Each structure stands twice: as structure tokens, then as C-alpha cells.
Amino acid sequence: DNCAENLNVSLIENEIAQDCGYLLVRTWTVHDECGNTTSATQVLTVVDTTAPELTGEDEVLNLECNMQASIIAPTAMDNCDADVTITAGFEVIEGACENSWTEVYTWTAADNCGNTAVRTITVNYSDNTAPEFFNVPASVTVECGSDIPGFSTAIYATDNCDADVTVTSSEEMTDLACGYQLVREYVATDNCGNATVVYQTITVVDTTAPVFDQT
Numbered sequence: 001d002n003c004a005e006n007l008n009v010s011l012i013e014n015e016i017a018q019d020c021g022y023l024l025v026r027t028w029t030v031h032d033e034c035g036n037t038t039s040a041t042q043v044l045t046v047v048d049t050t051a052p053e054l055t056g057e058d059e060v061l062n063l064e065c066n067m068q069a070s071i072i073a074p075t076a077m078d079n080c081d082a083d084v085t086i087t088a089g090f091e092v093i094e095g096a097c098e099n100s101w102t103e104v105y106t107w108t109a110a111d112n113c114g115n116t117a118v119r120t121i122t123v124n125y126s127d128n129t130a131p132e133f134f135n136v137p138a139s140v141t142v143e144c145g146s147d148i149p150g151f152s153t154a155i156y157a158t159d160n161c162d163a164d165v166t167v168t169s170s171e172e173m174t175d176l177a178c179g180y181q182l183v184r185e186y187v188a189t190d191n192c193g194n195a196t197v198v199y200q201t202i203t204v205v206d207t208t209a210p211v212f213d214q215t
Contacts, residue, residue, distance in 0.1 A: 004032035020113035021047040052078040052109040054086075054119040061123045065099040065161040069123045076109035076117070084109050097192035099127035099161040130196040131157040131165045131188035139201040143208060144179060157188030157196065165190060179205040 001007055008031045016023040024044040031037050055074040063069060076084040089106040105121040137152040157165045167188050174181045182202040189195040 001032045001036075004034070007032055021045065048080045048111060048113040048115065050079045051115040051117040052076045052081070052084045052111050054107060054109050054117050056119060058119060059121045061121070063123060063125055064129060065125045065127045067125075069103070069121075071105055071121060071123075074107050074119050078109075078111045078115075080113070081111045084111055095126065097127065099125070099190070099192050101125050127161050127190060127192040127194060129160045130194040131159040131162070131190050133157045133186065133188060133196055133198050136186070136198045137184075137200045139199075139203075141203040141205060144204050144206045145208070148182070148202060148204065151184065152186075152200070155186055155198075159188075159190045159194075161192075162190045176203075176205075179203065 010029050010031070012027045012029070014025045014027075016025065024046060026042045026044070027039055028041075029037050029039045054076050056072075061069055073088065074086075076086055078084045087108045087110070089104075089108070091104040091106075093102040093104065095101045102125070103123045105123075107119045108116055109118075110116045134156055135152065135154040137149070137155060140149065142148065151169050151171075155167065157167055159165045165188050167186055169184060169186050171182055171184045174183070181204070184200045184202070186198050186200070187195055
């Protein structure tokens, strides 16, 4: 001050609410001994532009169709809001075959000012495992006059995802120098085209010498 040595400074602070945040208005007033005053104002604009934070990271899991993903829903924190709203979403996308599909889990966290954060877990289920055969008939060698074993009715196959596996069979004959050979093919195929093939070989030979008819 040009005259007074002792000046009195006062502060008035007002908070003005807004749609998302508030204004903090600070006014300083200085008084001299003669009642002359001067004021200065500072306006602080307080806003929330920071999105909430969701625990964990986005993930992509690749699992066999007979497995089950362990999904843990995330929690959220925000720099301003004590309670953050979390909205969960779930979508199933069909795959190329019956035992192939994708599950998409999403969580969206929103604070009171509309700032959002999203976390996604994608689980891809697929069938890459072929069926497994049981009771496969053994290959045998039989004499040409003996009965030829029929197609096995005991053979069957199981699969990691399909409850019922269809088994088909076929037979191919090849002539030998003395006798012939039957190769039987059994094929088990699951719903995603994975196949297992097993074979049974029946070799028919003639090792018995002729017998004279003396009658």
C-alpha cells in the first residue's frame, strides 16, 4: 500500500456445483487502514475425466470342448466415486462345428460422470481330439477252409465331447501268391471331423497238403 504498513487480507471460498464436478471460487480482499480495498479472484474447475479401473487384464483362453473356464468377475475402483456401477455382458458365438464355439464375457464400469472402462475375457472352445477305439479285433491268419471271422460287433469308440460316436467299417481284399488277405478298416468320426482309423488284417492261407481219396 502507498501509505499503510499494516494490511489485512481476508479469504472467502465458495463451491459451486456443476453437472459433473464443481467450481471452487476463491476471493482474496486486502484492506488498508483507511478502508480502501482491493480484491483478486481465483477460479478452480474441478472435473472427473478419469475412467474407473477394473481389476485384472483382458484375456483370451483356448480350451478343449470338454473343459470349463473359471471366470472371476472383476471389481472396480474410481478416483472420485466410492461406488462404481459394473454392468456384465455375455455372448455366445457359434463355431465351425457342433463342439466349437466362443464365449465372450464383458464387464463395463461407469462412474457418475460417464467415464467408462471395459474388461473382456474371450474363451474359445474347440474339439481337436479324435475318438478313441476299444475292443479292436486282432489281426489273424486262418486256413482257407476255415470260417472267416465276421466284422466285430464289440468294437466301439468314445470321444471327449461327443456322447455317441458312429463307427463305420469297410473291407478290401488283396490276392496273395497262395491265398488272399482281407483288410478291414474301422473309422470313428466325431462331430468336428476328427477321426481315428484302426485296421484288422485277416490273412487266408493254404498250408494243408492234399489227401488222397482211396475209395
